[in-house]
Amino acid sequence: MVSAGDAVVLGGSMAGLIAARVLSEAYDTVTVVDRDPLPEAAAARRGVPQSRQLHVLLARGRRALDELFEGLSDELSAAGAPLVDLHDQVHWCNDGHPMRRAASDLVGVGVSRPLLESTVRARVRNLGNVRFCPPAEATALLSTEDRSRIIGVLVTPRVGAAYPIHADLVVDACGRASRSPVWLAELGYPTPPEQRVPVDVTYVTRVYQREPRHLDGLLGALTNAVPGRPRTGIVAAQEDGRFAVALSGMLGEQPPSDHEGFTRFAESLGMPVISRFVRDAVPVGGPAQMRYPASVRRRYERLRRFPLGYLVVGDAVCSFNPVYGQGMTVAATEGLLLRSLLSGGPDRLARRFFRGAGKLIDGPWSIAVGTDLRFPQVPGPRSARVRLVNWYVHRLHAAARTDAVLGEAFLRVLNLVDPPTRLLRPAIARRVLRGGGADPVPSAGVAGGR
Template sequence: MVFAGHAVVLGAGMGGLIAAQVLSEVYDQVTVVDRDSMPDAAAPRRGVPQSRQLHVLLARGRQALDELFDGLSEELNAMGAPLVDLNEQVHWQNDGYPMRRSPSGLIGLGVSRPLLEHAVRSRVGKLPNVRFRARTEVSSLVTSGDGRRVVGVTVAERDGERGTLHADLVVDAGGRASRTPLWLGELGYPTPREQRVPIEVTYVTRLYQRDPRHLDGLLGALTNARPERPRTGIVAVQEGERFAVALSGVLGEEPPVDDEGYVRFAESLGMPHIAELVREATPVSAPARMRYPASVRRHYERLRRFPLGYLVIGDALCSFNPLYGQGMTVAADEGLLLRRLLTSGGDKLWRRFFRGAAKLIDGPWSIAVGTDLRFPQVEGRRTPKVRFVNAYVHRLHAAAQTDPVLGSAFLRVLNLVDPPARLLHPAIVLRVLRGGRSTADG
């Protein structure tokens, strides 16, 4: 199905680029509006402060992006981003238990956010019916006379020129800073209920020259935060023969940015692989600090009234605790959902999209929020289900020290390939109850 007309995307981050790719397949023209300049090379953007931080592209995210942008993984791999078996080539330590490594078939991509975004932006920019309007601010929505449909946006360029950008569909991909709730209120529409889970994450990323001596020659390492030690350490290989190291703390724990303090924080994690790398490897960047106050989900799917010709996607719908690396993957799956809905046709696109997106968000949201609720200081309802799942997953981690099947099952859920309920399959439960004993047969 092809729609004659013009679609406008607000935001040129990953969510906006994904939306632009999908819309270009059905609209005559697509315009991507962003307040930033668009760099010609792979470089951090001012409007994406997290672009200097370590980003992990989950296995499902890589698959979804390859569906949206054919051959993207191979292209990035040719640019130096290694493909990584997320179990066999990574040291995992969950709740203090080292996971037994084994081939898993879960393939991630060791790529920085600037290179990934640059590769995707370059592809979108080459589409004949897509154009970018950089250094342009969107100040309001423009509606039809009866207020039922969004027909454009009011824009102001950095040089002061103002005007109206008319559109048949507007998609807000403005991320956490989305102004849609404010604009809906101004237009007399109800605003979505907002669910916030304060976690107060502070994370500091630094790049190091990669040396095969470190991590026993593997390509990554991770140790998670837990109530008795609310600190996380992650190492991920990247293009350019680099390791990105992200040290983080929650609920007031903050990694220092000085060399000595950064090393001490790494040593406090109880994972020698990370401490050794930070202590001995050669830094190739200054530490970059980022603070993230809370996971935020906006329940647009519960609204009874919403303007036609308008959608919200990506972090503007739901912004997850970044420690779980879910944001880009969920945005890519939302892009695939939008593609299916546009192709199949039907009325009230907003209702069908928000309901479908809510189902995509439910699983990763339950993982992120349920795990964060292990910390007594985090506000939120600890239902019997949440308490049971957290206790069960802790026991699974203990059993995964010797049972590689459990490790792979956990990683498939963490990477959003399988739903969380998969961990409660009878075959998995039996292995957990056996505590990893007699599982050498896999």
């Protein structure tokens, strides 16, 4: 690959680390700028307020990260993070219907955000042409006199005067705190059209000691929110012999943080395998609460004018309802996209990247938003297609109680391995229509089963 000069990445979390890894193959130097001191060991940090929350690395995300960081799954496994067959080792309950389990190739990894991020960060630190600058905040973009090209960034350290870092490419990986729309407007560029879907999600995570008897010996459990009960519960195995439990509520529902309130909330989910665990397991540390007001998608691919030498990636482009666990996987697939585009040189990089990223985002966005629009309180257009797909997926969940083929088809889409359209294939549709049709049972007691 031909050298393209120097690059700067704004943000040292997962999307920024992925971008730095990819850019290291094409640029002489890559500088990562972050406001936080970045720890050497696995630790939660202020700049990632959700780092103490349960995170899910979907099967597609794990595969993508293994492409970018060879052997990463094995390294995480050696550090104690369990590899999980997401169809066979998890209790799934969708719309009140327990999913029939079966062995699959959908393998996720049960890992906390601090361990995943520190492991990836160590890989990036070991790259010879990547450096992490001292804690500093990016405060402005530097441009040519005609403002057609970004040539660097002004950074302000915690102590001392602001200083410039010049670069041939600047990548904004600052997540939901991205200032790109403001900076573009200051340079005379249009801001990207924005789609916002208010969901008002509050979620609380607690960590517990894991014992072989828990969850009937499986490594996870999940029950989704349904109209009339906008509450979700997720249990996922992690490193250090622990389970993380995330309880969440939409539309103003808020899980309590105290043990009794947390337990009552878990019991309201109607999934005894989760409520029994929360009631009986031994907690490790205190609860962590997070609020997420809205899913936001910035349509950079629709801009006709955009400065050369600049990109926006990860949550700064699209921030999904965290209940669906899509963010890190989309960031990883954007990394693979960027790698493939850089092999063709830097010409029209932003236009090519945003167009490709838009296509990558379409699938997970339609899953998250389409599912959220089942709730009448969530504002947004409900086309005939959205209503039909939600009806169809509900029938699929009912049929998946006994049909493991449908369960795997759904999980392949949920894990972003297959596009949502794969659920409409004739062979799948026949099984859905033949086996579906049960009403939702939001309060049914389920434990998952073969």
